Amino acid sequence: xxxxxxxxxxxxxxxxxxxxxxxxxxxxxxxxxxxxxxxxxxxxxxxxxxxxxxxxxxxxxxxxxxxxxxxxxxxxxxxxxxxxxxxxxxxxxxxxxxxxxxxxxxxxxxxxxxxxxxxxxxxxxxxxxxxxxxxxxxxxxxxxxxxxxxxxxxxxxxxxxxxxxxxxxxxxxxxxxxxxxxxxxxxxxxxxxxxxxxxxxxxxxxxxxxxxxxxxxxxxxxxxxxxxxxxxxxxxxxxxxxxxxxxxxxxxxxxxxxxxxxxxxxxxxxxxxxxxxxxxxxxxxxxxxxxxxxxxxxxxxxxxxxxxxxxxxxxxxxxxxxxxxxxxxxxxxxxxxxxxxxxxxxxxxxxxxxxxxxxxxxxxxxxxxxxxxxxxxxxxxxxxxxxxxxxxxxxxxxxxxxxxxxxxxxxxxxxxxxxxxxxxxxxxxxxxxxxxxxxxxxxxxxxxxxxxxxxxxxxxxxxxxxxxxxxxxxxxxxxxxxxxxxxxxxxxxxxxxxxxxxxxxxxxxxxxxxxxxxxxxxxx
Amino acid sequence: xxxxxxxxxxxxxxxxxxxxxxxxxxxxxxxxxxxxxxxxxxxxxxxxxxxxxxxxxxxxxxxxxxxxxxxxxxxxxxxxxxxxxxxxxxxxxxxxxxxxxxxxxxxxxxxxxxxxxxxxxxxxxxxxxxxxxxxxxxxxxxxxxxxxxxxxxxxxxxxxxxxxxxxxxxxxxxxxxxxxxxxxxxxxxxxxxxxxxxxxxxxxxxxxxxxxxxxxxxxxxxxxxxxxxxxxxxxxxxxxxxxxxxxxxxxxxxxxxxxxxxxxxxxxxxxxxxxxxxxxxxxxxxxxxxxxxxxxxxxxxxxxxxxxxxxxxxxxxxxxxxxxxxxxxxxxxxxxxxxxxxxxxxxxxxxxxxxxxxxx
Numbered sequence: 001x002x003x004x005x006x007x008x009x010x011x012x013x014x015x016x017x018x019x020x021x022x023x024x025x026x027x028x029x030x031x032x033x034x035x036x037x038x039x040x041x042x043x044x045x046x047x048x049x050x051x052x053x054x055x056x057x058x059x060x061x062x063x064x065x066x067x068x069x070x071x072x073x074x075x076x077x078x079x080x081x082x083x084x085x086x087x088x089x090x091x092x093x094x095x096x097x098x099x100x101x102x103x104x105x106x107x108x109x110x111x112x113x114x115x116x117x118x119x120x121x122x123x124x125x126x127x128x129x130x131x132x133x134x135x136x137x138x139x140x141x142x143x144x145x146x147x148x149x150x151x152x153x154x155x156x157x158x159x160x161x162x163x164x165x166x167x168x169x170x171x172x173x174x175x176x177x178x179x180x181x182x183x184x185x186x187x188x189x190x191x192x193x194x195x196x197x198x199x200x201x202x203x204x205x206x207x208x209x210x211x212x213x214x215x216x217x218x219x220x221x222x223x224x225x226x227x228x229x230x231x232x233x234x235x236x237x238x239x240x241x242x243x244x245x246x247x248x249x250x251x252x253x254x255x256x257x258x259x260x261x262x263x264x265x266x267x268x269x270x271x272x273x274x275x276x277x278x279x280x281x282x283x284x285x286x287x288x289x290x291x292x293x294x295x296x297x298x299x300x301x302x303x304x305x306x307x308x309x310x311x312x313x314x315x316x317x318x319x320x321x322x323x324x325x326x327x328x329x330x331x332x333x334x335x336x337x338x339x340x341x342x343x344x345x346x347x348x349x350x351x352x353x354x355x356x357x358x359x360x361x362x363x364x365x366x367x368x369x370x371x372x373x374x375x376x377x378x379x380x381x382x383x384x385x386x387x388x389x390x391x392x393x394x395x396x397x398x399x400x401x402x403x404x405x406x407x408x409x410x411x412x413x414x415x416x417x418x419x420x421x422x423x424x425x426x427x428x429x430x431x432x433x434x435x436x437x438x439x440x441x442x443x444x445x446x447x448x449x450x451x452x453x454x455x456x457x458x459x460x461x462x463x464x465x466x467x468x469x470x471x472x473x474x475x476x477x478x479x480x481x482x483x484x485x486x487x488x489x490x491x492x493x494x495x496x497x498x499x500x501x502x503x504x505x506x507x508x509x510x511x512x513x514x515x516x517x518x519x520x521x522x523x524x
Numbered sequence: 525x526x527x528x529x530x531x532x533x534x535x536x537x538x539x540x541x542x543x544x545x546x547x548x549x550x551x552x553x554x555x556x557x558x559x560x561x562x563x564x565x566x567x568x569x570x571x572x573x574x575x576x577x578x579x580x581x582x583x584x585x586x587x588x589x590x591x592x593x594x595x596x597x598x599x600x601x602x603x604x605x606x607x608x609x610x611x612x613x614x615x616x617x618x619x620x621x622x623x624x625x626x627x628x629x630x631x632x633x634x635x636x637x638x639x640x641x642x643x644x645x646x647x648x649x650x651x652x653x654x655x656x657x658x659x660x661x662x663x664x665x666x667x668x669x670x671x672x673x674x675x676x677x678x679x680x681x682x683x684x685x686x687x688x689x690x691x692x693x694x695x696x697x698x699x700x701x702x703x704x705x706x707x708x709x710x711x712x713x714x715x716x717x718x719x720x721x722x723x724x725x726x727x728x729x730x731x732x733x734x735x736x737x738x739x740x741x742x743x744x745x746x747x748x749x750x751x752x753x754x755x756x757x758x759x760x761x762x763x764x765x766x767x768x769x770x771x772x773x774x775x776x777x778x779x780x781x782x783x784x785x786x787x788x789x790x791x792x793x794x795x796x797x798x799x800x801x802x803x804x805x806x807x808x809x810x811x812x813x814x815x816x817x818x819x820x821x822x823x824x825x826x827x828x829x830x831x832x833x834x835x836x837x838x839x840x841x842x843x844x845x846x847x848x849x850x851x852x853x854x855x856x857x858x859x860x861x862x863x864x865x866x867x868x869x870x871x872x873x874x875x876x877x878x879x880x881x882x883x884x
Binding site for chain 2: 305306307327328329330332338340342345346347348349350351352356359360361363369372373374376
């Protein structure tokens with residue numbers, strides 16, 4: 001491309017604030033004509049918010065955009081389409097009961113007769129090697145074919161910039177190959193592509209440049225072809241993936257938690273199915289589950305806590321007792337406590353007092369209820385004990401959970417479960433959005449608890465946290481759990497690659513096949 | 525200048541108590557304006573409906589009689605509403621309870637004894653529960669919206685009532701009037717204050733409200749209801765079953781509505797007649813919301829709505845206000861309570877002109 005051509009799109013200091021979270025913090029980067037630009041980051045890094053502003057669905061609080069050398073502002077997607085911006089969403093908006101052509105017609109801004117439209121659709125499909133029959137019912141199409149409808153819809157506008165939001169999350173490897181061919185052809189004709197993903201091997205294969213977002217900020221720009229998956233994973237996950245020194249390996253006791261061949265169907269469309277998950281955790285051991293968000297962590301916690309029931313009662317065995325068919329109360333009574341990721345509205349009720357929140361999960365193990373009546377004295381006393389022992393900054397046990405800061409509420413929730421002294425504790429994102437002081441306190445409490453003889457499972461996206469805490473870790477990706485690896489002497493490359501999804505694409509889940517995968521990824 | 529609603533970090537306690545009072549006052553003001561426009565003396569209409577029942581001590585016993593069923597039904601509904609279970613067909617459950625009690629009264633008509641009234645009470649409760657069990661089952665098993673099913677079953681109950689009093693239950697001595705025989709003396713509620721029309725329903729209503737207050741605030745059952753209604757995910761995590769909560773809250777609402785039906789049929793009516801449905805079941809929805817879904821608030825709100833009923837009758841005779849006027853006032857009140865609720869969770873914030881370029 002000529003050097004003097006203006007950038008297709010320049011973002012300058014784009015900022016978007018949501019209540020309580022800065023989704024985009026002065027984000028700036030450029031996309032040249034014909035460039036395939038990757039936007040890389042974990043879930044929640046601010047990728048979707050950013051593209052929604054480019055596509056006119058949201059409005060930025062600050063910052064400006066330049067389109068082909070001219071100031072650019074769109075207030076709705078129709079205006080964005082008129083400028084030449086097309087977008088293919090992660091989740092399609094198609095009518096199942098209509099044909100391919102009818103669906104495309106419904107998405108068009110201009111008015112064309114069906115006949116004219118069909119001619120254009122066929123032209124576009126031939127030009128880009130997209131096979132679709134215009135008169136097929138959408139309900140009879142595969143996910144890959146449905147995505148093609150969305151792509152055709154975008155291509156009919158002769159876009160100058162095509163935004164693809166996690167396009168391969170629903171595709172088979174063959175469909176991915178086909179998609180990449182189409183995208184490369186588009187780019188060679190001068191269309192810019194903004195490609196959103198957290199899959200490192202795809203980005204290495206496809207993209208010319210990458211902008212990495214973390215916590216709403218640009219934390220790096222790179223040429224994916226020159227980077228390793230590890231280096232990009234480090235930028236994406238945050239900080240360097242440093243080796244940490246641990247003391248001598250503990251002597252572990254009995255197996256307290258044994259999960260075997262646990263599978264769980266998706267509970268809703270955006271969920272992840274769990275596939276054949278097996279692991280065991282021994283007395284005194286902290287077992288880590290690493291992985292990029294949205295790969296089945298919430299589902300795993302739900303099926304361990306009893307909020308979702310396992311298919312077989314033997315799928316989950318607590319110290320020799322089958323508990324797969326037990327609900328949350330029953331599991332707590334026999335010694336399995338859990339802390340879900342979301343504090344407000346899941347682990348705690350914001351509108352309830354701290355003592356009421358203590359009753360929520362501790363009423364059986366701490367005897368806070370007798371003959372159906374709440375024992376006020378013991379409930380307040382237990383809440384006070386948590387507040388004192390875990391250094392929770394609150395006005396007292398009468399304070400509403402919602403009035404506490406994230407870190408303090410998390411300390412309260414962790415304290416509520418830890419002081420029940422369960423045999424097994426499962427926690428998800430124990431320090432997510434928590435200040436460093438509270439995080440260190442929670443980490444120490446977990447280590448102390450394991451030393452006192454409990455088995456602990458920590459599900460976290462923060463790899464540093466897992467490496468610091470755990471003796472054993474394993475990686476969850478697309479609902480599948482990798483083999484357990486000892487943290488001592490672990491290779492960060494292995495973990496980083498497993499998290500980036502290499503093993504998902506290659507359908508290999510054996511950690512000892514990693515070397516082969518690394519060479520595959522490098523070749524790609 | 526623009527105004528914007530901004531979410532409060534915590535719900536406002538003061539607004540929680542202020543908005544129902546404001547809603548009642550606004551109802552009076554708007555009602556006065558509407559009736560003035562319609563050609564009545566609006567100020568007098570409001571005075572007759574809202575003040576005369578309070579200033580005229582002869583009307584106090586009417587208030588006790590009217591508020592008792594409203595309070596009993598609204599207490600039951602408020603428990604369900606707390607759990608986000610929307611039973612709006614209490615009128616049907618009230619009729620079903622009244623019919624069940626009537627059935628027992630007709631079967632035992634030749635008998636006597638203290639046990640007749642308790643038996644009719646149990647029948648009333650079971651009748652209301654049976655009527656609401658259908659929506660509960662459909663909601664839990666097939667996820668059918670209980671708002672629709674409870675409401676629709678109300679009209680079924682009305683038809684059943686008409687069928688029975690025009691048909692099999694019609695008194696042979698009523699000269700063709702559609703009504704059952706008069707209940708016998710052991711089947712009629714006793715008067716508790718001599719020389720008045722106040723029957724046992726009033727103290728029972730107070731007892732039920734206090735019992736519900738303790739249940740909701742002190743028992744783990746009340747905790748379950750509150751948790752399911754406030755944070756369903758937290759409730760599931762805490763081990764509370766959503767389906768069980770739906771069943772319990774609907775059965776309690778239906779049971780209490782049915783019980784109120786029994787108290788009415790064995791009290792003021794003394795027999796089953798086609799005029800038995802008096803909209804208590806629908807008005808109780810307003811009572812529940814005006815009382816902030818709290819049993820003690822419901823007692824106060826029950827009296828407020830009873831005032832509007834009694835006052836409506838006064839206004840009919842004194843200034844010739846149409847009967848529908850009461851319904852208008854009550855609907856206006858519910859509308860304003862619900863509209864005012866937004867101030868509990870949001871505050872109104874003034875937005876400067878320069879901060880936002882456009883918000884259209």
